[in-house]
Amino acid sequence: MSAVLVKTTINGDTVEYACQPDEPLLDVLRNRLGLTGAKEGCGTGDCGACSVIVDGRLVCSCLVLGAEMDGKTLETIEGMADGDKLHPLQQQFIDHAALQCGICTPGFLIAAKALLAKNPDPSEEEIRFGLAGNLCRCTGYDKIVRAVQAAAKEMRGA
Amino acid sequence: MPLDTSLVRKPFKVIGTRVRRPDGIDKVTGRAKYGADAFAPGQLVGLVLRSPHAHAKIRKIDTSKAEKLPGVKAIITSADLPDLTGGDRSMRDILENCMARSKALYDGHAVAAVAAVDMHTAKQALKLIKVDYQVLPHVTDVDEALKPNAPLLHDDIFTEGIEPKPTKPSNFIKIAEYGHGDVEAGFKEADVIIEKSYKTEQTHQGYIEPHACLANVSPDGTGELWVTTQGPFVYRNQCAALLGMDINKLRVTSSEIGGGFGGKTHVWGEPVALALSRKANRPVKLVMTRDEVFRATGPTSSSSIDIKIGVRKDGTITAAFAELRYQNGAFPFTWAEFGAMTCWACYDFKNVKSVSKDVVLNRPKCAAYRAPSAPIAAFAVESTMDLVAAAIGMDPVDLRIKNAAKEGTKSSYGPVYGPIGIGPTLEAAKNHPHMKAKLGKNQGRGMACGFWFNFGGQTCVDVNVTPDGSVTVAVGTVDVGGSRASLALAVAEELGVPYEQVRVIVADTSSLGHNDMTDGSRGTFSSSMAAVDATRKAIQTLRERAAKIWEIPVDEVEWMDGTARAVGEKHGNKAPLSVKDISAQAANTGGPIAGHSEIVADGAGVSFATHICDAEVDPETGRTSIKRYTVIQDAGKAMHPSYVEGQYQGGAAQGIGWALNEEYIYGKDGRLQNAGFLDYRIPVCSDLPMIDTQILEIPTPNHPSGVRGVGETSIVPPLGAIANAISNAAGVRLNHIPMSPPRVLKAIKAAKKK
Numbered sequence: 010m011s012a013v014l015v016k017t018t019i020n021g022d023t024v025e026y027a028c029q030p031d032e033p034l035l036d037v038l039r040n041r042l043g044l045t046g047a048k049e050g051c052g053t054g055d056c057g058a059c060s061v062i063v064d065g066r067l068v069c070s071c072l073v074l075g076a077e078m079d080g081k082t083l084e085t086i087e088g089m090a091d092g093d094k095l096h097p098l099q100q101q102f103i104d105h106a107a108l109q110c111g112i113c114t115p116g117f118l119i120a121a122k123a124l125l126a127k128n129p130d131p132s133e134e135e136i137r138f139g140l141a142g143n144l145c146r147c148t149g150y151d152k153i154v155r156a157v158q159a160a161a162k163e164m165r166g167a
Numbered sequence: 168m169p170l171d172t173s174l175v176r177k178p179f180k181v182i183g184t185r186v187r188r189p190d191g192i193d194k195v196t197g198r199a200k201y202g203a204d205a206f207a208p209g210q211l212v213g214l215v216l217r218s219p220h221a222h223a224k225i226r227k228i229d230t231s232k233a234e235k236l237p238g239v240k241a242i243i244t245s246a247d248l249p250d251l252t253g254g255d256r257s258m259r260d261i262l263e264n265c266m267a268r269s270k271a272l273y274d275g276h277a278v279a280a281v282a283a284v285d286m287h288t289a290k291q292a293l294k295l296i297k298v299d300y301q302v303l304p305h306v307t308d309v310d311e312a313l314k315p316n317a318p319l320l321h322d323d324i325f326t327e328g329i330e331p332k333p334t335k336p337s338n339f340i341k342i343a344e345y346g347h348g349d350v351e352a353g354f355k356e357a358d359v360i361i362e363k364s365y366k367t368e369q370t371h372q373g374y375i376e377p378h379a380c381l382a383n384v385s386p387d388g389t390g391e392l393w394v395t396t397q398g399p400f401v402y403r404n405q406c407a408a409l410l411g412m413d414i415n416k417l418r419v420t421s422s423e424i425g426g427g428f429g430g431k432t433h434v435w436g437e438p439v440a441l442a443l444s445r446k447a448n449r450p451v452k453l454v455m456t457r458d459e460v461f462r463a464t465g466p467t468s469s470s471s472i473d474i475k476i477g478v479r480k481d482g483t484i485t486a487a488f489a490e491l492r493y494q495n496g497a498f499p500f501t502w503a504e505f506g507a508m509t510c511w512a513c514y515d516f517k518n519v520k521s522v523s524k525d526v527v528l529n530r531p532k533c534a535a536y537r538a539p540s541a542p543i544a545a546f547a548v549e550s551t552m553d554l555v556a557a558a559i560g561m562d563p564v565d566l567r568i569k570n571a572a573k574e575g576t577k578s579s580y581g582p583v584y585g586p587i588g589i590g591p592t593l594e595a596a597k598n599h600p601h602m603k604a605k606l607g608k609n610q611g612r613g614m615a616c617g618f619w620f621n622f623g624g625q626t627c628v629d630v631n632v633t634p635d636g637s638v639t640v641a642v643g644t645v646d647v648g649g650s651r652a653s654l655a656l657a658v659a660e661e662l663g664v665p666y667e668q669v670r671v672i673v674a675d676t677s678s679l680g681h682n683d684m685t686d687g688s689r690g691t692f693s694s695s696m697a698a699v700d701a702t703r704k705a706i707q708t709l710r711e712r713a714a715k716i717w718e719i720p721v722d723e724v725e726w727m728d729g730t731a732r733a734v735g736e737k738h739g740n741k742a743p744l745s746v747k748d749i750s751a752q753a754a755n756t757g758g759p760i761a762g763h764s765e766i767v768a769d770g771a772g773v774s775f776a777t778h779i780c781d782a783e784v785d786p787e788t789g790r791t792s793i794k795r796y797t798v799i800q801d802a803g804k805a806m807h808p809s810y811v812e813g814q815y816q817g818g819a820a821q822g823i824g825w826a827l828n829e830e831y832i833y834g835k836d837g838r839l840q841n842a843g844f845l846d847y848r849i850p851v852c853s854d855l856p857m858i859d860t861q862i863l864e865i866p867t868p869n870h871p872s873g874v875r876g877v878g879e880t881s882i883v884p885p886l887g888a889i890a891n892a893i894s895n896a897a898g899v900r901l902n903h904i905p906m907s908p909p910r911v912l913k914a915i916k917a918a919k920k921k
Binding site for chain 2: 029039043044046047051052055058072080087089090095098102103105106108111112113114115118133137138140142143144145146147148150152153154
């Protein structure tokens with residue numbers, strides 16, 4: 010198989026890479042571009058640890074191909090903070106102790122960002138179903154839900 | 168001088184505050200580096216070939232075709248990992264689990280491994296390796312494995328604990344017995360006797376980060392290993408032994424760890440990665456897939472348990488007996504014995520006995536899983552306690568309060584308890600608003616108790632005062648859930664400086680003395696003991712330096728609120744010296760200022776919890792949903808309350824998954840049928856309610872701030888609490904975990920027929 014050349018935008022930067030036609034986006038991000046914030050927990054789209062946003066849509070980067078990203082706009086965890094200023098979700102996760110081991114955290118933050126973009130004032134139930142594609146084995150989700158509630162409130166300026 | 172561990176009953180200034188964790192920003196920005204996040208120049212991709220058979224003789228492995236594939240740099244089999252264990256059975260089992268020798272003992276057992284230039288080539292190479300198997304009969308059920316004609320895994324296991332020693336080998340590893348009094352006499356005193364049998368299925372720790380390492384062995388015989396592990400020092404010692412290296416030639420660095428829960432206490436692929444690297448003369452990165460994690464690592468035992476309890480009408484339990492049969496997977500250990508030790512530990516019974524039977528069978532080698540073995544035993548005991556309460560018409564909480572262990576009770580497993588929290592957690596449960604809340608349709612409330620020993624172990628900590636007065640702390644227990652914050656709090660408290668002035672790192676194995684595994688809820692307990700000890704030594708040096716600066720005797724210098732003070736009226740005009748003041752002059756007063764501690768952290772305080780659960784059972788589908796959940800647990804002293812709560816909530820959530828959904832499903836062919844998160848379903852956010860917590864603080868007298876380990880006990884009560892809640896909601900008693908919808912529905916239908 011010969012490599013495919015891809016030109017895309019990642020976290021606001023233009024990025025060019027060559028990848029195999031059957032190579033998952035997650036492998037491109039991690040192994041070719043050094044963006045290891047997205048994690049592989051399963052490789053089958055069940056855990057959400059590899060979540061990224063492609064053209065405004067939340068996807069598991071293990072389930073899409075790097076070759077599909079030509080001309081697209083990607084957001085990963087590495088681009089979530091604005092310089093040294095954390096995104097409200099990031100700050101609330103720290104302040105609410107919403108992470109323990111932290112391996113699922115990038116995926117949760119990306120999924121929560123996508124959720125709040127669609128629904129700035131979600132109920133607890135909407136948060137729980139909105140984040141049901143992400144697995145966390147440490148926290149029991151209690152503090153994650155509270156952190157998202159606090160960030161949503163902060164982002165609404167309430 | 169040994170560390171004075173006696174509890175210091177002074178008001179804490181920073182311990183108990185909810186500070187931000189030092190690794191927080193790294194973990195919310197994607198900077199934090201986990202097992203699979205390291206890269207080395209020229210690294211190869213490692214992959215493992217695994218047995219598709221539950222039990223098979225390996226007649227021949229032909230790697231010749233794979234070796235010829237361009238891009239393949241090394242292939243290893245057991246021949247590349249010669250047996251250097253010198254008769255040490257447990258080390259030989261570790262070796263054989265890493266790479267099968269004459270037989271494959273479970274579906275997923277490693278039989279060969281390859282290192283290649285990329286994933287594509289490595290996968291192709293695996294397909295070219297030909298293994299000639301002779302498939303043997305297998306067994307995957309614990310009771311079946313105990314039968315005399317069961318397929319035999321090992322020909323050198325002769326049941327331990329039976330006199331005289333059996334003449335024939337079997338799958339029955341060991342029988343053990345705990346307890347005191349005379350249970351037969353006790354049962355004769357009972358008004359009511361309840362007997363019940365239980366089964367639990369096998370579950371996995373389910374950490375989201377698969378096992379991963381980067382091994383780099385140099386031709387000069389030294390090596391480096393970057394790895395996600397709960398015990399870098401133990402991994403180092405075991406890998407070095409298996410590879411025939413001097414321990415000091417292998418440097419192990421623990422990555423950030425993406426969950427372990429006991430599953431990252433055993434080496435699996437690490438010796439294989441090191442052997443591949445040694446053979447290829449290149450760095451090798453070995454990362455497991457989720458399928459491999461399920462098939463070849465982790466799981467906790469499945470079990471079969473009989474319980475018998477005798478009670479008088481006034482609620483006095485006259486005798487209690489348990490027989491616990493646990494499988495250990497393909498290699499021998501004592502997981503049932505842990506069950507036998509923990510099962511009655513919450514209670515003060517005059518006559519009590521537990522018998523354990525440990526068994527091997529054709530499933531992956533069992534590993535510790537958070538309070539290993541205790542949740543299984545507690546499920547059986549706590550379910551039966553509710554049956555006992557119902558039989559005599561007593562409230563289940565009152566029955567437990569009446570029979571609860573207390574300070575001075577001789578525990579069922581031997582030791583006499585010091586100050587303990589079982590009674591207080593039960594009283595707190597009785598008085599909790601949750602207990603009085605109204606229940607809806609198809610809902611029921613259940614409660615249960617749990618116990619875990621907690622461990623201490625070998626621990627080593629360095630405290631270094633830097634030239635600007637800030638402090639670095641190097642520890643050897645890994646940070647599984649916020650312990651760097653807790654340990655910084657402990658040092659800041661002792662030294663009398665702000666939390667922000669102390670920075671804790673997890674040291675690599677060449678930078679610090681040996682530390683035992685981070686298990687048994689010992690991380691914060693033992694490393695804070697050693698950190699306090701090291702800090703006290705640093706304070707002694709700081710006082711000496713202040714005395715030198717002031718040119719007065721050291722015994723006229725005291726340490727208070729982070730400063731040296733000259734004691735006595737004659738020194739009245741001397742301004743206190745801060746850590747910064749003293750460290751700034753270190754070069755002229757004797758050099759660097761540090762404190763070191765090497766201890767065995769004895770005296771860990773035992774831990775108890777009581778949980779309350781409201782469950783709703785759908786009578787049409789048998790599906791159970793958890794509507795409300797409360798955890799009440801004794802922390803001794805909560806160093807960082809948010810992370811203590813996090814341990815309580817996380818353990819409860821794992822217990823809920825275990826109780827309701829999680830289960831290894833084996834086919835008749837002995838192959839695991841649900842090796843993925845789609846079919847092995849752990850709780851997701853929408854499955855759970857908020858999990859309320861209540862932290863009790865009954866300090867352990869053997870720790871300077873009263874800390875008890877808090878990590879494990881929270882997974883012990885949920886199975887029983889949920890079984891009791893389902894029983895009260897649906898009127899059916901489930902004796903088989905998980906209580907999945909089909910099982911619950913079957914029980915509801917059977918009850919209707921009666």
